[in-house]
Amino acid sequence: MALVALASAKGSPGVTTAGLVLGALWPRQVLLAECDPSGSDVAIRMTAPGGTPLNSDRGLVSLAAASRKGLGDDVIHSHSQQLDGGLDVLLGVRAPEQVGGMGGLWHPLGITFNQMQQTDVLADCGRIGATSPQLPIIQSARLIVMVCSATGSSVAHLRERLAALVHHVDAQLGVIVVADPKRRDGVKQVWSVLDAMSVPVRHRWHLAYDPVGAAFFDGRGHGRLEKTQLIRSATDITAEMAALVATPHDFDMAQAAFPTA
Template sequence: MPIVVLTTAAGAPGATTTALGLALTWSGPTLLVEADPAGSSIASGYFRGSVDHSYGLLNLALGRTQTDLAQAILDESRVLDEEADRRILLGLAEPAQASALTSWWEPIAEGLLQLDAAGYTVLIDAGRLTQGSYPMPLLGVADLVLVMCRGTLSSAVRTQPIAAALHDVLERTGRAEQLGLGVIGQSDYGPQEIAKALRLPLVLRLPEDPQNARVLSDGVNERKFSTSALAKAYRAASMELTSTVARRRQVVGLEDTPPPQPRQPAQADQPVAPAQPVRPAHQPSGPTHQPSGSAHQPSGPVHEQTPPRPGPQRMAEESGGPR
């Protein structure tokens, strides 16, 4: 199944909202990883502060004693939609914790590869490329790396130098073909014009819909969300991205196997570090929004030839970070 990274240059182009919207509409087992070094916005937004950080990304790094990375990630994740097996690995509680993950991005990336091979779609919100402690090894295992941009001139101008730097990083590791553009809305310039100016293939386009986007960004209750143009666009985009990655993987001969199931950690798995948060007896689940419906699928160039993924270690060693 696909591994898709969403990243941004500056401002608020909607990468987190898009990642969450895709996670809630993707068909089959899906894991959303909130890897933004700036911290979790989904915990306070979509979940409206109803969850704590007893489970999540930092807890995975501080307390992992299991050798099964994929299972450890599932154990630290929370339920988005139990019936459809949609889960989220919540991000950091605050930006100051990001430095603790610097040496953990590579093993986390390896665990995500295991989940990918086991049949999970993995969606990664990587945050701004300009931030410190950026999770570059996660890009080394991605099928697609989408730079998100709003359909405005100012957003395109801020995105251009970052997109160029990211292209150079991925090109040095043979991954430039994985880079694409996601555009939300449009104003004076259409998505195709922005893609041409940024020299990136247009892979994802979504409508500007602030009212319905608040269902995801702020956890508001909107009864018409499931039939909104935004929900339909997420569903169509997930289908298109799945098809794109499937065609690419046929070239390199990658195959999927049945997914493992999340479980509660055994007592032996409990971390012993003093800083480890106390785990609740049961994982609380958050609100569930089920976007549905159908619409035309977003258009955009598709690159069929894809080199094998270099893996997180090579990406970390050869990239040198964005310039």
């Protein structure tokens, strides 16, 4: 199966919400893995079946301890949990301080995610930079999707990060712009910026900025989720993205050093 990495260049444009929405709509078995070293949002925002709290001690940290005896599909699944609604999730760290002892986990975990037998993996990598510890997850992905908003600062940081990233990964690149459905002009400006770059961003999607729909993925939703602008826009995105990574791809696992500046 395949690993899809979701990340941002700066700020909080909605990477976690995008990951939850894509996971909820994914047409195959999928695992949402929180690989953001800043700390887990899913454990705070979502619940287990029946509305019970998720176990914040079971996830990436417990997996890191267990991985000393080896990684594999069964090991990863044994440290994941199911959300109310059915999505499987591997919870991230509770706090950034927990990342310090996990340095040796990221590289083998990225490879294992991309080689799971029956499960696709959506990795929420949060904000990435030149020295981010979760970069091996990005480098192991078959599809890297950068999430941004249609603001000047967000697009500027996106451009700089893509320019650095493209030389050190062997993956398809995509961009999701989170913007009001009425702001198509702003989205087109983002596409214009990408067109002016030499970076081959072939896959481009517009995900609706929709507080009503996003509230369902923050434990506050009311009404019919399937009628929200968020779900309507995400349905086609998910289908296209899942089809992209289902296609055989000659993937090179070359271990390229990420730039330090």
